[in-house]
Amino acid sequence: MIVRRKWAAPVLALTLATTGCGGGAGDKPAVAETFELTETTPAATGDVESVTWALPSGEPASLDPARTGDYSANTVGTNLCESLLRLNTDYSTSPGLASEVTQRDATTVVITVRDKVTFWDGSPLTAEDVVYSLKRNLDPKLASYSAHVFANVASIDKTGPLEVTVRFRTPDVQFVPDLAGVPGAIIQERYATKAAAAFGTASGGLMCTGPFRLGGWQSGQKITLKRNDNYWDAARKARAATFQFVFLTDSSTLTSALLSGEVDGVYGAPAGGMATLRRTDAGKLYFGPSTETVSLGAVAAEGPAADPKIRQALDLAIDKRSFVLSVLKGAGEPLKTFTPPLAWSGSPAKSVYDAGYAALPDTSKADLTRAKQLVTEAAPSRRDLVIALPAGDQSLLQTATIAQAAAQQIGLTMTIKQLQPAEFAGLFYDPTLRNGIDFIATTGYLEVPGALYYAPGFVLPGAPFNWTNYEDPDVTKNIGAAVSATDPAASARAFVAAQAIYGPAKLQITLAESYNRLFLNKRITGAPASFSYISSAWAALVGTA
Template sequence: MPAPRASLALTAAAALFALTACSSGGGNGGDDSSAAPKLTTTTPAAGGSLDRVTWNLPMGEPSTLDPAKVGDYSPNTVEANLCDPLLRLRADYSIAPGLATAWHQPDPKTLVLDLRKGVTFWDGRPMTAADVVASLRRQQDPATQSVNTAALANVSSITASGDHQVTVRFRVPDALFLKNLVNGFGAVNEAAYLKKAGTSYGTAKGGLMCTGPFRLTSWRSGDAITVTRNDRYWDTSLRPKAKTVEFKFITDGSTLTAALLSGQIDGSYEISSTSARALRNSDIGTLYYGPSAQTVFLYPTSPDSPLADPRVAQALSLVTDRDALISNVFDGAARKQKTFMPQLIWKNGDAAKVYAKGYDALPPVPAVDVAKAKKLVGEAAPRRRTITVATAAGDQQSLQTLTFLRAGAEKIGLKIDIKQLQPTQLSGLFYDPTLRKGLDATMVLGYVEVPDPIGYVDMFTSPKSPLNWTHYDNGKVVSLLERARASTDPAASAELFNQAQSLYSKDLPIVPIVNPYERMFLNKRLSGAPASFAYINMPWAALLGATGKGDS
C-alpha cells in the first residue's frame, strides 16, 4: 500500500535511453553479492511494429485501474500505459517532463505547473487545467478512497491559474509533492468523464478516460484486459509499435513458465526465482535483470511483538546469512542492504552524492555473529521467544526466506512460526488491525515508487502513521524528516535525511533482508521494454516492438 505513493505492495504469491549495462557495485560498503548478475536498465530498441502482444500479470487481476487507487504490481503495470502523469519517471528513476512541461516555485509554499498544450484525451477532447485540478482535488475527497492522501497532507489549495497552468499552494513547504506527480497521484483524467462515471471510474464497467499511449478497450473479468494503441498520442517518440496488448492473469509459477516457454505469453515482469532458473537458458526468449526499488524486510505487527525490541531485531539480523540467502533463494538476483531503503530511488537525483555519503557512513551489513546475537537476546529478555510471522500462501520465495531466518533464530533461542495467509488476508493486515491479532511480524515485499526516500521512511517512523505498528517514537527522527520534507534545497534535504537515517537505523525494529533485482522475460520476437523496476510507473509497453524492421 502506498503512503505517499511508496508502496508496501504485497505480491499475490505476494528509458527512454539506449541499452545501458550497469554493475551492481559502487558506493555500497561492500554490500553486493559476488554472484550478482549484470543489470541492464532497458532492452535494445525495437525495430518493427506488432499486431498483438500477450503480457502476463503474475500478481493476478487488478481490482481497479483508477489512477487514484492503484498501488500494487498488477494495476500499476497496466495503468502506467493508459494514464499519463504530470511528470514522467525514467527507467533510471530520474524525473522528466510529462503532461507538465515545466514547473517553478515563486516561493517555498507555492508550486506552479505549466501544462503541455495540444494534448487530447482518447475521446478527442483537449486536456486543460480544469482536468488537472479535478484529478488532484478528487483525491482529497474521502469518498474517492485514494491511496495518495498523504501526498496531499500539506496542500491548502489547487487552482487553475490559466487554461494550461495550475497553481498548488501549501500550508508548509513540501518538497515531496512534486516527486509524487510521477505516478497515479499525478495522472490526469478527463473531468467530465470522472463526473459521469462516478464511483465506477476505473472499473470494467466504468472505464477510464486518459491521455496515454494506449486506451482501455475491454476488460473481461477473470480472463484478460485489452488495451489498444492511441494513434493520436501527443508524444510522437512514444507512439506504440504494438497495436494491441492483452494482459493475462496467470499467478501459478509453473503455469506461467510453461506459457512463456511455449510462446503463449510473450513476456512478464516479476519473474520468480524458480521460473528464472527454467527460463534463463531458453531459446524462446531472454531473461533480463534490472535495477530495482523493491525491498524485502521483516516488520513487527505490534508493540507487543518480541521483534518490536530493536535488540531482538538486531539479533535476528546477525544470524541471517544473506550471502547464502541471495544465492539459494534469490538465485543471485538480489543485493544486501544496510537499511530497508533501496538505493535506486536516490541514485539519479539532484542530491545523489549527499545520499550516497550518508549511506556509506552507516555500519556495514553485519556478518553472521551468533555470540553477539545471543548476548542481545539475553539483554532484551523477551517474555515470549516464539515469533509468529505472516507470509502469503504460495509465495515460495518468502517461505524459503523465512526458513533461512528460522534456522538462524534457533541458534539464539528464538522460534519462528510461519503462518501462511491468503493474499487478501495478507493485504488486509495493512488496513485492518484486527487481522494482525495473533501475529508478531510480517514478511514485507515492498517497493518505493517515488524517487525520494523520505515518504517511505516516514510510514514507519511517524507516530501519526497507520503503519507505525510498533509505536516507534523518536522525536529527533520525526523532526529531521519533517525538516527534510519541507526543505526546497535537495542537498539540504538529503543531509537532514542522512541524520535521521543514522538514528533510526539503530533503534527502528526492522530486519532488512535484501533488495531484489527486477526480473523480466521477453520473447525473442520482442524488444524495447525497460528492464528496470521503473516500469511500474512508465509507459513501458509503448517502447515494446518487434526485434526486426517489419511487422510481426
C-alpha cells in the first residue's frame, strides 16, 4: 500500500488579532487581519509560452538532488528530478516514479518502479537507476545532504525487473514519507557517472525524468527550463514551454519587479511588500498552509550561544505576537518549537502529538524579568554575540534587529553580520563558515510529512544541524524509540517525550510559523499555494489564467 498522510480542509479563513507587547519587538497597536489560507490556486486554462520566476534566496549552488537542501535548489530542482512519491498540496503523499511503496515488514520496504517512464534522452527509467540514486546518499565521500534519512538503511538492492528492496538495521517509520522529497529523487546512473563531480552544476547538467528539462544555466543570471514534451504523465505535462528562474535577493527590487510584470511570480513574496502586493491589480498574493518557521539558530559549540540559559533568555526577551505583526505583517502565528503541527496533521496519532505540543511552555509573551535572571545565572564569559543573515533579505534583517534589541534589554550585545546568500547557505553544512558566529536569523521548513523529519537532525549527537553539540541521553533514547516504533501511537509518545526535554532547551529559538506567500501575475495561475511546492513539480501546473 502507499503510505499517505492527509491534512485538513483545502481552504481555511483565519482572523488573526495581534496585540503588541513590550520585550524586544516594541509596542504595537492591536491589529486584526483576515487571511484566507488555500492549498492551491485556480487551475490553468491553457498553455503559456514563457514564465519568469524569481528566486529570492539567490542562485543554487547545485541542482544535484544530493546537494539540494535550500529554497532555491528545491524550487528549481524538483521540477527536473522527480521523487519516488509525490507530495500533494495537503501534505499527503501519492505515487510518483514509484507506482507503489510497500512496508512489507518492520525492516523491509519494497519499491515498485513505474513502468514506461523515460529520461529526457528517451532512455527508460530502470530499477538500477533507482538503486544508484538512493545508494548515493550512503556514500560518505559524496556527503549527501539527505544522508541522515538513510542512517538506518542496511541495504538497497534490485529484487526484480522493476522492483527495489530497502532493508533496515532497525525500523525507520519516517523513511517512506521521506521518499516524497529530495531523498527520493531519481537521476540517470549513466549520465551522473559520466558527469562525475560536475553533475548538477551549470557545466555538468542533469539527466532526470521531470516535466521540464534543464535548458540552460547562465551563472549569476538565470536558469532556464524547457518543457519535456515526452513526459510520462500526460495529465501533468508542463503548461509553460519555457520557465525562467532569475536571482533577485533584494526584497525591494523583487517587489518592484512583481509590480511591473518583469517577474511573473515568486514563492516567499517579500513580507515588507505584502501590503502593496495585496492591493495591486498586477496580480494576486496568495497565502497557504506551511511548515516554514522563522528562528534564531544557535550555531556555536562554545560560548554564550551554547548555553541553554542564554538561549532561553533571548527567547523570553522577544515577544512573538509582536514579531508576527511587525515582521510577518500578521501572516503567521507564534510557534512553541521548530516542528510545526502541519507535520503530523495526517498521523493517526495526531491527538498524541497535539497534546504534547500543547504541554510545551508558551513563551509567546515576553518576560524580561525572567530573561535577565537567566543571564545572571548563566554568568557568560562574554556578553558580545554575533548574528548572521543573508544580505538582501529584509525580513531576516528585521528579525536580527529585533533580536539585537532584545539582547540589549537583557544585558547582552549583538552585532549583525550580513553574508552573501551563497555563503550564508554554505554555513549550514561547512563548520568553518560558522567561526565567529553565535546565532543565525533563518527560516526553515519540513519538505515532507512526519514529525520525525526535522528533530533528529537537530537533537541527536553528531547530527548535521546539532551545532551546539547538544546531547541528552533521554532525548537520544526517545528519538530512537520514536523512529523505530511501528505503532503510530507508540512512536508519537516517544517523540513527545523527547520534545518535552529538547523543546525548552531552545536549540532553535523559534519565533513563528510563517504562512506560505505566493504572488502570481494576473496572466498566470495553477501554482500550489501551500508549502508543498518545496518538494513537488509545481511549475508544470502554471499556465494561462
